[in-house]
Structure formats: structure tokens, C-alpha cells
Amino acid sequence: MCFYCLFVFYSVPPPFAIVSLSFPCPLRRNNDVIMYKVTVVGSGNWGSVAAKLIASNTLRLNSFHDEVRMWVFEEKLPSGEKLTDVINKTNENVKYLPGIKLGKNVVADPDLENAVKDANMLVFVTPHQFMEGICKRLAGKIRPDAEGISLIKGMEVKKEGPCMISTLISKRLGINCSVLMGANIANEIAMEKFSEATVGYSKNKEAAERWVQLFRTPYFIVTDVQDVEGVELCGTLKNVVAIAAGFVDGLEMGNNTKAAIMRIGLNEMMVFSKMLFPSVKESTYFESCGVADLITTCLGGRNRKVGEAYARYGGKRSFDELEAELLNGQKLQGVLTALEVHEVLSDRGCVHMFPLFSAVHAISAGRLPPSAIVEISNEKPRYTLHYKLREAVVFHVKK
Numbered sequence: 001m002c003f004y005c006l007f008v009f010y011s012v013p014p015p016f017a018i019v020s021l022s023f024p025c026p027l028r029r030n031n032d033v034i035m036y037k038v039t040v041v042g043s044g045n046w047g048s049v050a051a052k053l054i055a056s057n058t059l060r061l062n063s064f065h066d067e068v069r070m071w072v073f074e075e076k077l078p079s080g081e082k083l084t085d086v087i088n089k090t091n092e093n094v095k096y097l098p099g100i101k102l103g104k105n106v107v108a109d110p111d112l113e114n115a116v117k118d119a120n121m122l123v124f125v126t127p128h129q130f131m132e133g134i135c136k137r138l139a140g141k142i143r144p145d146a147e148g149i150s151l152i153k154g155m156e157v158k159k160e161g162p163c164m165i166s167t168l169i170s171k172r173l174g175i176n177c178s179v180l181m182g183a184n185i186a187n188e189i190a191m192e193k194f195s196e197a198t199v200g201y202s203k204n205k206e207a208a209e210r211w212v213q214l215f216r217t218p219y220f221i222v223t224d225v226q227d228v229e230g231v232e233l234c235g236t237l238k239n240v241v242a243i244a245a246g247f248v249d250g251l252e253m254g255n256n257t258k259a260a261i262m263r264i265g266l267n268e269m270m271v272f273s274k275m276l277f278p279s280v281k282e283s284t285y286f287e288s289c290g291v292a293d294l295i296t297t298c299l300g301g302r303n304r305k306v307g308e309a310y311a312r313y314g315g316k317r318s319f320d321e322l323e324a325e326l327l328n329g330q331k332l333q334g335v336l337t338a339l340e341v342h343e344v345l346s347d348r349g350c351v352h353m354f355p356l357f358s359a360v361h362a363i364s365a366g367r368l369p370p371s372a373i374v375e376i377s378n379e380k381p382r383y384t385l386h387y388k389l390r391e392a393v394v395f396h397v398k399k
Ligand SMILES: NC(=O)c1ccc[n+]([C@@H]2O[C@H](COP(=O)([O-])OP(=O)(O)OC[C@H]3O[C@@H](n4cnc5c(N)ncnc54)[C@H](O)[C@@H]3O)[C@@H](O)[C@H]2O)c1
Pocket: 042, 043, 044, 045, 046, 047, 048, 072, 073, 074, 096, 125, 126, 127, 128, 130, 151, 152, 153, 154, 184, 185, 186, 187, 329, 330, 331, 332, 333
């Protein structure tokens, strides 16, 4: 029900309200049936901004239910109040997105099963390490006609091999799952500064277009590409490069070195993606999810920030400690992803093809000093990009 209808419902005496509500709502452009109900699973920094973007559109678009439910991993604030209660009272996520109103139609809900039960559009946006547990809890509890989208930048490595988060969601919940990635530092989008994003889908173009409609605003431009793996791997792997960029900042190596790290990183991202999924399109790297996200994350992201601090302390303080000190409950993805990438590379016997990814893992695991990150950029490249791409694909086919 829209705000006008709610107003009629509560302020007009019952018999007249029923008559009024049986006419088409004057605030709706036509009398479409409302078909889609959205729940956001996650309420961190990006999760809260995603809820804000979506909530501004569900109010405007006929086919979406106005209310947007947002699942909150409940926690107590220093005041003793519950985060969910404070969000619902103030319309602000005071811990993960202070100072920004989410929209009155965002309802925070600490009960995961309750939050998803009526939704047929599920937006997943939690740190990737929590998704396995969340999927276990949700299996069999969601609508069978639900569609999913993952905004999560990360992957899992299982015994059977690497598993993208959208695949985990698809398999565990039995639903189609697209992805949305891009140059999207959440705090900037919260302030409605212009940015772009990419929706990646595999088969269902219609669903992808609906996601574009749900997220797109005049300041948040979303396009779709048929390359779900390419888009998701861009978002996942750039976090490893961002850690490297942070090391370079901490070592005060300057802009040329950082640009070199970004170039080498992009190269490794492309080769790694092709190795896992030969179908990944090179053009995807020129969408917002590719080179643009790599740039923004290496300039202004949280992975970069904590990587910088790690190098400034000469590797003497752990990432966990620095994350807790600098990010107030927000989570880094890059260190865990570097480990996951390393496991894939070791398993396939091709660590040597990825000196930057491997150095980030070795440094963050404390086996090399932060300065090792620039030593690898002194190495003569042993392959051209095309040679590497070919080798990666051949390797994949052999496996
Ligand atoms: N913040 C950004 O700028 C940004 C932008 C684009 C994509 N992303 C991606 O979005 C995803 C979510 O990041 P975010 O920034 O919204 O989160 P965040 O790092 O700001 O917050 C951490 C969240 O995890 C929750 N949490 C803590 N323990 C948990 C548990 N055991 N189970 C479930 N949840 C738990 C916290 O309550 C909080 O909501 C990540 O994959 C990130 O890479 C973030």
C-alpha cells in the first residue's frame, strides 16, 4: 500500500475508506498489480545504502510493494539499545551508516526467516564469510518464485573447488541469482554522488532488467551485461589488489608504483577469471565492475586503508586488530579472498603465474614483509597477457 492509501486507510472512516480504496490510487500512474516485494539481507555500510536506493524506487514504481524489509544482524549499541530498534526509531543505521536517512519505508527486522518470508526479490549484501550460514538458515524458507541478486564481493573455496557467492545462493536456495558490482564506495552513494554499477546475469534478461529498474536512480546508473561470473570475479578480486595498493601507500611509494600495482592486478584478475570461467568476456573489465571499481577501491576503499596501516606498522600488528580498530565493525574482504585465491592457485599448480596475488597473501599471512609487494613489480613479466590468457584457458580445459 502506498503512503496515500495508508493515509486514506487510517484517516477516513471505515465505510468511506473501503469505497475510496476500491478506486485506482491517484498516486499510481496506472492500476498495475503490485507484484514484487523486496528484502535486503544485510545491513552493513553497503547494505544500508542499497536499502536506501531501493526504497526510493519502490515508492516510485508501480509494480513494487513500498515497504523494503532489511534484515539486521542484531547487536547491542554502547547505549544498551538494540541496533534494530534504533534504526526503526530514527530511520538511520547509526552504527554502519550514521547521518543518512534510509527512507521511511525501510523496516529493520532482526528475524531472518521473518524478513524473507514474503519477499520475491532478495538482495544479498553481507560480508561473504557469513553467507554459508545464512543460506543454511534460509533453505526451504523462501518463496519458490523468488529471484536473488548478490552485492557481495567474495567467493568460497570448497573441497570441490572455488564457488562464487551467487552460485552458493543459487544452489542452496534453488533460485536464480544475478549480481551487482561496481565502483561503489557506499558512503559516496549515500550522499547521492554520481556513480555507476553493473548487473551481471546468466540467462534471465528480464530479471536483470527488473534489478536495473530497482537500483537505478539519476545519480546511480546501472547497466546489465550477460556475464555473471565475469562481473562477480571483478568485484571479488579487486579487493586483493586494493590490499596491495594499501601496502604501497603505507610504504609511501607514490602514484607511479600504485598505478603499476593496479595494472599488474588487473592483468592477474583477467587471467584468474579466464582460468576459472573461460566464458568470461574481456569487455566486462571495461564496465563499472571492472577497471572503475579497481580504481576507486585502490584510492578510497577500506581494504586499501587497512593495508596502508598494516604496512605503516611494518606488519607488526595483525589485520584483525587493525580492522577492529579502524572499521568499527565493518569487515574487510581482501585478506580472506587472497587466501582463497591462493588455495585455488596451489591446487592448480599455478601460483607462479600470479606474483601479485601470491605476494598479497604471503604478506598478509606474515610470511613476507610489506616491502615485498614492490619487489614483485620489479620482476620481469614472464608472460604477455595473451599468452597467460591462453595458458589459463588451456589449463582449465585440461582440468
Ligand atoms: N561498504 C562498501 O563501500 C561496499 C561497496 C560495495 C560492495 N561492498 C560489499 O558488500 C558486502 C557487505 O559489506 P557491507 O559494507 O554492507 O558490510 P560492513 O562491512 O559494513 O558490515 C559488516 C556487517 O556484517 C554483519 N555481521 C557481523 N557478524 C555477522 C555474522 N556472524 N553473521 C551475519 N552478519 C554479521 C554486521 O552486523 C554488519 O552488518 C561485502 O561483500 C562488501 O565487499 C561493500
